[in-house]
Amino acid sequence: MTTRPVAPSPAPVRLPHSASARFRAPAHVHNVIERRRLLDDLRAQDPGRLMVVHAPAGYGKTTLAVQWLSELQARGTTVAWLGLHRDDNDPHWFLTHLVDAVRQVLPAATESIDDLVDLLEQNAEDTRSYTLSALLDLIAEHDDGFVLAFDDWHLVDDDTVHRALLHLLDFAPPNLSIVLTSRRRPRLPLSRLRVRRQLTEIDADALRFDLDEAREFLVELNGLSLGNDDVARLSSGTDGWVAALQLVSLSLRDSADPDELIKGFSGRHHSIGEYLAENVLDSLPAWILDFLLATSVCDRLCGGLAGVLAGRTDGQAVLEELESRNLFLRPLDNEREWFRYHHLFVDHLRRRLDRDHPGRAETLHDRASRWFADHDLVPAAVTHALAGGDVRRATDLVEANAMAMVEHSRMTSLLGLLGRLPATAADDRPGLLMAVAWANCLLQRSEAAQSSLDRLRPALRRDESYEEMCSEADVAQACIDIYGDRTDRAEELVRRSLDRSGSYRPWVVGVAANIQSFCDIHAMRFVRARECQRWAQPIHARTTGPFAAVYGRCFAGIAALSQLDTVGAEEHLRGAVLLARESAGRRSHAAQLAGALLGELHHLRGQLDEAERLLEACSELGAESGVVDFMIAGYALLARIKAGRGAAEDAATLLTEGSRVADRLGLPRLHSALGAERISQLLARGRVREARRVAQDLPDGSSAPGGIGTRIDQLRSASLAAVYSAEQDHDRAVVLLEDLIRETRGHGQARTTLELSVQLAGAQERAARSMAAERTLSAVLSRALRAGVPQVVRDGGPQVRAVLDRLVTRARAGTAPESLPSADELAGVFSAGSPGAGRPVVALTGREAEILQMLDVGHSNQQLASALGVTVNTVKWYLKSIYGKLGAGNRTQAVSVARRTGLLG
Structure with a gap:
């Protein structure tokens, strides 16, 4: 029997940690001047909500931003830096990187931030809004000023990502400022922010070196012997363009006849930058030029990667040599482990590489891809394989890691990687189509899952793995069926996998056992359902991720509850929650499903506060996940609790939302x-x-x-x-x-x-x-x-x-x-205590106080969402925070407590 390659651990699932350099502002560079003129202007004004530094490449945008942020940090401000890449054009990757950037500077909030990363894997629009709101809440709780800095915003075109930034701007707490650097003016409501005096805008005209700055840079910093007229001529010829002046300094330093170069220099060249870059590169030793060209294919470099690209063993030493020569190489960390070339310079290097060495770039991208793959940095490895035109290798990389991502509840990350491939890349890849079917099925995308299965069967090859692949396809089909609350053929579809449990992959057998348990439960064979899970326990233990084991425990818990065995149910359900939280995260798909059923058990025991907390964690971001039993808990049972607490409108909203889901997914039992x-x-x-x-x-x-x-x-x-x-x-x-x-x-x-x-x-x-x-x-x-x-x-x-x-x-x-x-x-x-008794009242944020006023006049959740310009689920998130602070169980109690404590007149 042949099995497909599966990554042994969840390492490839997470974002590339070598790219942690993207979460640090570039380290101090010794060959730049302090932009005192601009810094003085910034010191003289309120930082405001947003600072935008926009200009073409080579104007010193990032340098100014780093100098200003360093000054803010010296005053006690916390700065979270995110250097944007092309992959941030995808909302999932952007938000995941943003959350990771905040994690770097708020280590005390690591657990909460891990929850948000897990939450993003659910890939729902409401999940994104919730994540942004939760992130802002963490920042609001921070005692000091806080800056989110986005470098190279021009790389982002996606409308959803732009809306995410607008959300941050619109709902920023008082201690938050945002800094953007961009090659073009961003598509943001800058006029509105300017009218409110919340905007600082610095453009190319402001960034150009004036004559004094040009003199300081050329003469004092770079030690060139130039008179005032020479400086004025060079400053005028470059129009204060910082990158051009740096190229001038390098040209003059190595020129045999500096006077002649200055006299011959003017701004009439077709491209000053191209002219000067050529002049600098032509004067370099051949080995340095070759190293520059070879390493130009990567956005980020470390010694090992650079050495592989250039075919050398001294990559780190050469990087440090280039930095000392001022060749537009900037360190990205204080340890000087990771570097990047200036955008203007690297663009020129890449053009020259293509011009002078046709076809070499493809070889270099292949080397980069293999280096990143060897270091478990799958997204970067895929990016370079595609850049080198090797679609097959990129697809191989995604396929090799696909099922590990599914089993670790990282379905959205998998689909994001797949989205980078050509639309037909997976058509002849049964293993990849299978993983995509699983991912879509578990994300409740039955049509997409069915489409993958329908494309899979014709692609199966009749080799020794054929039978197992057919069986797995049957199990995936049965999984789609039970997500659609259908059991008429599911038992037959999983029978072969259960019969051959000793030879098939544990994931397939474990899921098959879960489907059999589901069928047993709904055929009223509760004892058999539990026995099936006892049999499957060692199989679940051999899977590489927690998903199948969590589901198995949940189904055993449902069967136990059906028999009124609450002790057994608690053992299964609490075990499911703990396993999901420890293995996939507190906010993971698996943890929320298990938590909903544990909430149902708490409800039966009359522990309504705990039941409500667990059920809200499932429903506040949309409970349309998993099999119908989870949805009934997340919608119907939570609605019952809300109604019992006097929150009739909240209960009605839950029932309406659940009915829409039942109609959309065709689920009569939920209905x-x-x-x-x-x-x-x-x-x-x-x-x-x-x-x-x-x-x-x-x-x-x-x-x-x-x-x-x-x-x-x-x-x-x-x-x-x-x-x-x-x-x-x-x-x-x-x-x-x-x-x-x-x-x-x-x-x-x-x-x-x-x-x-x-x-x-x-x-x-x-x-x-x-x-x-x-x-x-x-x-x-x-x-x-x-x-x-x-x-x-x-x-x-x-x-x-x-x-x-x-x-x-x-x-x-x-x-x-x-x-x-x-x-x-x-x-x-x-006998039951009243909700919220004895709970202390704490201060509300400005937005929470605004919402409380609207509650007082009877606004519905939808009216609140429309007035605030957010989704209904974001409103729910705010309401949850208000209820928690006031010790209330619903809006009526919240208003009552607020009146009693003077928060409302």
Whole structure:
């Protein structure tokens, strides 16, 4: 059997850490002058929100920015530097690099920043907004001034990245300033910022050396013997262009006849820069010129890389020699490990390389690609392979690392790398198509996943790996099916992989076992589902990433909850959360899915604060992930908690958002669960007619065959029974519930049976059948308390509360059945503390105070989003922060606390 190459660790998944130089401002360079004239102007004004330094190449933009930022740092300001590359034209890479840049200077926030990096792998637009808002919150909590500096902004054309910068500008806390250097004026609302006196703009005219600066540079710094007239002629001829003056200094230093060069020099040359660069390069020793040309293909250089490119063993020494010769080489760190050439100079070197050595650049790019690949820097290796025209090698690199990225929950990074390849690059690559299918499936992109599978099967080669690849394709197809909540063919699709577990890759077998467990759960075979996961445990342990193992634990937890084994469920679900957080990160896709189910367990136990916290972590960024069971928790259950806390609007928003997802993805079970929850909330508010209309629109089980169809019918019948009871059609309600209970008990659905029995007790109480209600509730109370799920009883509402109160009275009088728990245990079922009690109130930010004012006048989340120019999920993020600071559970409580503490008039 042949297996495809898989990276043994998650190292290639992360961004290239050798490029950490992009997170440091260039180190001090000794052959530049201090721009005192410009620095004096900057000192005389408020830094403002944004500083833009824009001019063509060679005007000293970065030099000025570094000098000014160094001065700010000396005053105590924290500076996060990001040197932009072409790959920052992609919003995923840009945001990941931005988060990493902040990580460099806020080490205390490393854990929170790691969460944001994991979060970005979900690749949703709301995720990006949330990430930016969370990043701004971290900066706002920083005690000192903070600067985000972006060097070479002109490399970014992507509209989404530009919107990200606008978000930073619009919502910047008072301690944040942004500095941009760019070859062109950026597409930003500069006029608006100027009117608000929040903009400092420095252009080419301001950056040109005046006569005094030209004299200081040529005479005092570079030691040239020039008179005032010579300096004036050179300054005028170059028009104060800094790079040209540096080339002049190099030309004069090595010229046999400086006077003649100066006299012959004028600005009439077709290109002053080209003329002077040629003059400088022609005077260099041949070995230095060759080294310059060979290393010009890379944006960043270290000694080892430079040596490989130039075919030398002394790469670091030569880099230091070039720096000492002032050949436009700039160190990127204080250790002088990483360097870069000046943009103007490297552009000329690349043109000369192509002119003088046709075809050599391709060879050099190949060497660079191999060096980066050997150092596990896959994105850079792919970039150079493509630059050298070697699409096959670039595709090989992506394919070799693809499944490791999937298994480590880095699906978006994989798709980002794939996006750099030609559209047809993967068509004859079954392994890569398979990984792409997995990535899209796990990101809930069923159409894209199906497309990859459809392209995969014709590309399979009939060799020794053919059978395993076919089996894996079947498992991927089954995974797409269960994400679509379909089980009709999934068991058959995974059977061969389970039968041949000893010879197939652990990932394939582990996922196949998870799919089998899902099918067992929804065929009401709960014991078998758990046994399947016990069997799969050693297989999960051999996978290279946590994803399959996390899902396996989650499915075992769902099966345990279905049997009311809360102890077993907690073991599985808490283990899933811990594994996901430790292996993939607290904000990873896997961690959020596991957290949603653990939140469901906390809810059943009546631990509503913890349940809400875990469920919000899943839903605030969109809970449309994973199988339907996760979505039901993230939408319907969280809506129930919100409604119970008096946040009716938040609950309604969640139910509406979930319904949109159910419609878009074609998920009738999710639609049913959301409808059932909406009906429950409408009936609690006495809106019986609306509840009936919702019930009439619920799907029936014919839309989904098998156990899932059965569950849809159960949800529909229970909801209809609730409506009948509210309409005083008591016999119909009671008969329907009694039939349902017999069915669920026969299926072994212990949890569902308990929930329906509590509902039946409430219906009997509403029908004035008090004794029947007491018998029904008495029969299940011991089971509920023994399992530690009091919330099932609490959710029964006031009718069940009345029945329980009578049972407590009878227990105290000694007339209750002996099977009942003690009176104190029964009385404790409905005891719960008020949310936010005793929580301290802390200061709100300006934006939070603004939102609080809007809450006070009744603005909805959508109205808040429109007024603030952000997404609804960004509004939710702000609301979460406000609630946390005020110790409130919803907007009504937040306004109440704010009034009580004087935050609102």
